Amino acid sequence: MSERISREELVKIYNIEITFFDSLEEAGLLKTVTENEVKYLLYDELELFERFANWHYDLDVNLPGVEVIHHLLQKMERLTEENRRMIQLLREDPS
Numbered sequence: 001m002s003e004r005i006s007r008e009e010l011v012k013i014y015n016i017e018i019t020f021f022d023s024l025e026e027a028g029l030l031k032t033v034t035e036n037e038v039k040y041l042l043y044d045e046l047e048l049f050e051r052f053a054n055w056h057y058d059l060d061v062n063l064p065g066v067e068v069i070h071h072l073l074q075k076m077e078r079l080t081e082e083n084r085r086m087i088q089l090l091r092e093d094p095s
Contacts, residue, residue, distance in 0.1 A: 004033060004040040014053055023063050024052055029070060 011018050024030045025039075030049060032039045041049060055061040055069060 003043040005043065005046070007032070007039040007041065010041060010049070014050075016053055016057065020053070020056060020063075021049075024049070024066075027063065027067055029067065 005013075007018065007021055010016070011021060021030075025032050029052060030041060030045055032041055034040070052066050052070070055066050056063070061069065
């Protein structure tokens, strides 16, 4: 099984409200695993969680704002990748 950390541990370590964590999960921003009625966040998701916590607590961005920023950044990443592919195609076949 992948490395993971419990929701309760995250709340203690990052000094956040458990409702914030639950709100991120309910909004579909985080994917958790439940085992024996304990919610876990996979370490693969930890960087994303930290980003959301920073936006919310350090920059005072509310949950809807976190969602908007996250979706816009995802869209920018997709467009950037699409541009890279198009440039590569043009280089391969400049006609």
